[in-house]
Amino acid sequence: MRVIWFIIVIFSMTTGSLLAQPLRVSDNQRFLVRSDGSPFFWLADTAWELFHRCDREEATMYLKKRKSQGFNVIQAVALAELDGLHTPNTYGETPLFNDDPATLNPAYFEHVDFIIDKAAELDMYIALLPTWGDKLHTRSWGIGPEVFNRENARKYGWWIGNRYKSRDNIIWIIGGDRTPRTDSDDVEVWQQMAKGIVEAVGGNDKALMSYHPQPRNPGGSSTWFHQDDWLDFNMHQTGHCPKDSYKNIAHDYHLKPTKPVLDGEPLYEDHPICFDAKNKGYSMARDIRRIMYWNVFAGAFGQTYGCHDVWQMYTTGQKGINGPLRPWPEALDLPMATQVRHLKNLMLSRPFLSRIPDQYMVVEDQENTKDYVIATRDEKGAFAMIYFPTGKKTRLDLSALKGDRFKSWWYNPRTGNSYRGNEITNSIDKVTITPSTHGLGNDWVLVVDSENSEFPVPGQSLIDIRTKYHD
Structure with missing residues (x-):
């Protein structure tokens, strides 16, 4: 019996089931949680070409990093x-025989299996796109070929769903950078692919799923699929120009029925801004931070990061897409790749599942510029967070918080460090807040806690933050 038990444990470790738990939508329909009910802050990296361009050693190195x-x-x-x-x-x-989605090459998918299972060993999830959108329609930039229709999309969905139905670390993402065409059956094709997956895995409750669109205002996936039972959460692509993406998040946040929402493709780090490197240069960490904090404070349940060199797994000698600047292994250490964790740590250092956006806390009228200050808080008034992207002096209304006296902290999104601020008194309706530095790149988060709260220093979780503050 001891030998059999040892073999079972080793098998579980190699498939990753020992760590990765299935994810589901929270009871309030705003967030994702693990199967044990603990909060899950989505912090994703974009590696579209991971299965295609990386060998197993490279993929393992990438995942561990x-x-x-x-x-x-x-x-x-x-x-x-x-x-x-x-x-x-x-x-x-190659994945298909004769470009036929009904005849798949098992040898190709064995490599996909390996990477998915390696991710599970590391307690990481794969947001798996069954196909890129150019396999349905190429548009002007896709290679294709176009191989999907309503009939074979459902069969392919069933095949890939059946192959990975036992993996606990799969999140299904239909679409792939495509807006369904008017006067076409595109919407139905994607619906059929989703239905095939649902059938294979055994029901909607066993297939956490969304749709990856092109940039679109005001809604993303919600434009076509919000009412569909298979769409568990909405996804945006807000594109590669700096923009007021919090508007997109806010739009979907207020839709009925209530579903979680996030930005699945914002401006990438090291990307030509608006695809115009000559005149606008390349994106920097400050551009990415602003978008990410805006999105999460507007109500997103997490955030995706992307690096222009990494998504395409660019190496010297390859023909790069839209001017990558460096080989992908080098780009893994770009500034924002090390700073994104500070956002996740901050959000998980306070009650997560009761957090709501509350822009009424910012009293002043604001233009949609890089200075836009945005607020989020606990729905019961235990804490609030206000993000100042450029350190602008701002007037706040703290009347939604519990109590008359509050502790404050200043959190640095660039370093993850915190320092104590002044005690704030709510004896008057409004308070004026001035961050210590201002200007582009000088972003700060003001964290305001009720006086009697026992929350940790912002960004610093206790040993088991999942259960300490999220029951």
Whole structure:
């Protein structure tokens, strides 16, 4: 019996089931939680070409690196964007025989299996796109070929769903950078693929799923699929121009029925701003931080990061897409890749599942500029967080918080460090707050706690923050 038990344990470790728990939507329909009910802050990296361009050693190195940086979700594509049907993976395999979604190559998917299971060992989730959108319609930038229709999309969905139905660390993402065309059956094709997955895994409750669109205002996936039972949470792509993305999040946050929402593709680090490097340069960490904190404070349940060099797994000698600046292994250490964890740590250092956006806390009229100050708080008034992207002096209304006296902290999104601020008294209706530094790149979060709260220093979790403050 001891030998059998040892074998079972070793098998569990290799498949990752020992660590990764299934995720589900929280009872209030705003967040994701693990199967034990603990909160899950989605912190994803974008690695669209991971299955296609990386061998097993590279993929393992990549996953371990991102795990060490605090990431817990990896977004990757089975039928990849960059000529994924005809250019073989690093082992010489292509995913389909004769471009037919009904005849799949098991050897190709064995490599996908390996990476998914390696992620599970690290307690990481794969947000798995069954295909990139150019396999349905190429538009002007897709390679294709176009191989999907209503009939084979459902069969392919069933095949890939059946293959991974026992993996606890899969999050399904339909679509792949495509807006369904008007006067086409695109919407139905994606619905059929989703239905095939649902059938294979055994029901909607066993397939956590969303849709990855192109940039669109005001809604993203919600534009076509919000009422569909298979769509568990809404996803946006807010694109590669700096923008007021919090508007997109706020739009979906207020839709009925209530569903969680996040930005699944914001401006990438090291990306030509608005695809115009000559005139606008490349994005920097300050651009990415502003978008991420805006999104989460507006009500998103997490945030996706992306690096322009990494999503395409660019290496010297390859033909890069839109001017990558450096090989992907080097780009793993770009500033924002090490700073994103500070956002996750901050949000999990306070009650997570009771957090709501509350822009009424910011009294002043604001323009939609880089200075836009945004607020979020506990629905019972135990704490509030206010994000100052450029350190602008701002007038706040703290009347929604519990009590008359509050402790305050200043949290640095660049370093993850905190220091105590002044005690704040709510004896008057409004207080004026001035961060210590201002200007582009001088972003701060003011954390305001009720006087009798026992929360830890912002960003510093206790040994088991999942149960301490989130019961």
